[in-house]
Amino acid sequence: MDYTNIVAEDPVQLHISSSFFLGDAKIVLKSIKGVVNGLNIVDNMFSGSNHGVGIVKLDTSITPFNQIEQVFVARNVVNGMNLKATSAMISMHGNGTSWI
Incomplete structure (x- = not known):
């Protein structure tokens, strides 16, 4: 999608994947009735x-x-844009003797 946003209104069961977004193009989730259900945005390049x-x-x-x-x-x-995600991972180094 060259310089063009994808606009999804109240997306339900929407899968956006394997796409290339150029020139600050993004995915816009527009609320009409306030619903988002079953949305996947994975494996894209921005x-x-x-x-x-x-x-x-x-x-x-x-x-x-x-x-x-x-x-x-x-x-x-992502290159030159801010990455957004619903999950993240972190690794830590250290020595611990108990878990809380």
Whole structure:
């Protein structure tokens, strides 16, 4: 998608994958009735101009999202844009004797 956003209104069972977004193009989730259910945004490539644009934007100008279920945003590759994800990992080094 060269310089063109994907706009999804109240997305239900939407899968966006294996796409290349050029020129700060992003995925816009627009709330009409406030619903997001079964959304996957995975394995895409985004290339931007280092202006702090996120790969996913929530458009709540009509109504806020209030019913959000089964949303997964991960495994995207980003250059010059801000990465967004619903899960993250961290590794730590250290020596511990108990777990809480």
